[in-house]
Amino acid sequence: MSKATAQPLSLKLASGAFLAFWCLIAAFPIAWIAVMSVKSPRDAFDASAWNVITGPATRAAGNGLSFLDIALGLVVLYFAIRWAFTRLPGLVEQYSPAGFIVLGWLVGAAVYGLLFVLIFFGALPVVFGVLNSIAGPLGTPILGLTTEHYVAVWGENEFYRNFINSMIVTAGVVTVSLTVGTLAGYGLARSGSNLAFWLLIIALVFRALPHSVLVAGYLPWFINSAEILRPILGDLSPTLYGQPWAIIAVLVAINQPFTIWMLRSFFQNIPSELDEAARVDGCSHFQAFRRVIMPVMWPGVITTGLFSFLLGYNDFLVTALLLDAQNQTMVPAIAGYFNRETTTTDQVEAVAAAVSITAPLFLLVMVFQRQIVSGLTAGAVKG
């Protein structure tokens, strides 16, 4: 940086202050529901912020952390996070097979998440129990905290089923969406025809459609599909309602417009000389795609895949209406806690569930943060 671009102190301060303020706004609502989720229903919805944080009713019920617990917990937390940023990347790179670094990261993140949960909810409480009994005044609870809602959600309410369903749907959406989308994106990027242009424009209009219109249109077809398809498929005709793969198809279709736009602009930034050269060497378009384009397309695909992931994981409208209880994903399951006939306990359990479903998103962003920025920089967003 030359001297001319150096910044006066006032500007640096202002920029820093703005950033701090933004981070506070960005993180506060999420941090707050995390606090609510570990309090008894009475504390969670208390009017006084102080009561929500300290949780007197929760503490009165015998659930709490002592000063010692908090201090030790913070130390462990600090090292856990530090380790994730310093040592984990090295380990992942060391142990993942070449070319599968992405997969390695996913496995690494999952293992790390599991270890984290085990240490925090399995090992630490036991250690704390022993320490508190010998620590005297430092060992008396000062902060109300309970994990009962998490236990209720994941244990009694079998939320892990919803988790598995969500994973199936999301994985399906990402894989199919990217497979179909990369092909189309590449085709559209390399074809200058008017047809390609109008396809893109129509896709854009499709993207703008209100989803509730589409979704309500599906319901009668999905429910009656066995009857409708019987003349064609005979007794094999499936009832689409409640089938995860049917939901995957719907979500992929809804997500296609955005995917092909992103990938098209990404492919446009890969010089077409590359595949033309391969074509001169006698490759067909598909071979050129596979040999030349595929190796260099990953940054863009990962970024686009991340958006597909968010869509599949966060969807509510489609999954709430077209899946039955056995195949319900997490978001509609949580919304189910808020219907007309709920109790305050249900609501706090819903908050606990909501915090739990945010955790995988956290991990995902941690893992892919650099790829998102570099993928976008590499040109997936040139308009």
Place this chain on the structure above:
Amino acid sequence: MKFKTFFWFVAPSVFMMLLFIAAPLISVLIQSFQITQPVMQQIEVETCTPGFLTQTCTTEVKTVPVIDEATGRAQTTTEWVGFQSYRNVLQMDKVWSALGSGNWGKILQIDFWKALRFTLMFTLVTLPLVVGVGLMIALAVNNAAKALRGPVIFISLLPFIITPVIGSLSIYWLFVGDGILTATLERWLDRDIAMFGQAWTIELLMYFYRVWHVAPFAFVIFYAGLQTVNMDTLESAIIDGANRFERLRYVIVPHLMPLIIFIALIHLMDCYRVFDEIIGFRSQAHVISLQWLTFDFLTPDDAGNRAISRAAASAMLTMVGIVILLILPLRRTWRDHKGGAH
């Protein structure tokens, strides 16, 4: 690329879009010109319902659909009604009479126009805010020390990745009733505040939520764009004596212009179908949006009735609106395509 090759590349994608988007869309278009209703008959029915301990029976004339003996389903008739459903949604007669009497506020009591007012305002108010806030965060992050960038980007992305249903609820809880932020405000301003008691505060919260939710998306895109700013141009601008603001105005913003248009495009589309906020903030009494109106027509009541024709008409009107909004930004894409190098 030959047409045949092109066709095979795009075929799976196009097929899915045709099946799951275009086909429902066409059926919606047709439904908006039709009314399908059951054939009704009036019969006298005795119904017995439980009281506590004893039953009460009432005999009354009920209007019920005729069941077809052969299929076991209710008989229906379908009728082409032209623009009847559109008229029912738009209620132009009331609009004209309101305009005629000079009482313009009355127009906003008609659901469609009320929804259109909010939807447009929501879109147009949040658009510059999202672009502005996103750009400011991007510049600030770009300005921050290298070591800080990672965590800051992570925190900044949180509002965008969090499930919208949960995001809006988390903000709703902070403000509803004596939610802790409302309580804090009350103590600070020393007066009773009800954030969900009147339309304008709810609207403000909805704007806030949307900017909170989408600005990170704009931020990360702009931040990516900032990494590719041409340093030579920037330095020659400094040599030319351009101050900080001028550099931003004449070098950085033009460089980011395609991205700004991209964000604007995405944002226009997403905002125009605003829906989550209405449900999340329970604002139906005060403000409604176009997609909510369609959704409300489609939601069956206890007796299973839904206004499918009006829902179809309002959906088509929403679509016409979005196409009009998109024309402006898309003219550039068209020019690019015409002069395109591909």
Place this chain on the structure above:
Amino acid sequence: MYLKKLALAGAVSLLGTTAFAACSYENDVPLKSLTAGFEAWKAVTDAMAECGNFQAELDQEFRTKQPAAFEANPSLYHIGGVSNGTVTPLLNAGTIRPLDDLVAKYGQDLSPNQLIRVDGKIMAVAMMVNTQHLMYRSDILADLGIDTPTTWDEVFAAADKIKEAGVVDHAIGATMKSGWNLAQEFVNMYPGFGGAFFNADNTAAVNSDAGMKALETMKKTLDYTDPEVLVSDSTYVQQQFQQGKIAMANLWASRAGAMNDENESQVVGKVSMAAAPIAMDGGAPATTLWWDGIVIATNITDEEADAAFRLAMEGLDSEMVTANNEAAIWLVNGYQPGPLAEGAVATATANPAPPAYPSTTQMGLLHTALGNELPAFLTGDRDGAATLAAVEEAYTTSAKEAGVLK
């Protein structure tokens, strides 16, 4: 500490399942049900699940799914949970079957009161009743020397005193969330003033004197409620009660149990129930009676229907009621009405008795029209007469679309 608790919780839940797995037979026909998701349904479907081979779907979207799912052939569900509101589309479409034979075969324990008859045929079996009635903080009313209000005028008089004393944030709570809840408040109040909803030719009759009075009473409530009342549903009002923020509310009987839940409530033992207040002299309590119950699909085989009904009877037995006595105002034999049920019983046995919520197509349409048009009146955008005219107009438009009106 936590580990121990976890293990304990696991052990308790294991014990629980064995203790409750007391189904008198083994069900070998795969069955599914679709019901709403509140406490009473959880209790009933859990009891049914003990017999095996049964999947319960407790779904907040059941209203949307049920008519379509029962119309499919074969029906996607065997057992449905309905109320007198939501049974209408199933009855109209003929997708639920008459139960007379099955009741004769398996229904020895049913009381005649539970059998919902339409034209002499049993179409559903009711399990509980629900109604909105007056809940009040007995401690506050006693402190201020107020008698239990029996009319809306007395409610307002009491509210004045409570407001003056300033002991709670808001004297009255109300389930006036715009849409279904708000419309339900009108549907409660309007017959209380002696109004009839429809004329003989199916046109709406709410634009009447009784309609104006109902609106005025509702608006008067706003003087005493939270300004955010247009977003408050029954869970929210229940929370306000539990947190000691309100002193009176016309709230659902199914919510009474939550007032004494130690984990949630700060007012345990301080909330009493009374009959819904009457709106005019000699009138019925201004509320409507609801029942919830089960139906069996038409589009399934007779064997499945037989198994489904037998299973449902197992879910509705007195053993289930004894275990979940406070979850609802049960109609099933073995129910012991506790103090929390006093209000509901007083409401249902009042003379004249409040009407049952009408199961008609027209009522569904009118309910929607009310839910959409009333907010403008309560926010002050529109006066009462114009609002009622708008309600009738909205009803007419949708009734013509639904084929109810020519």
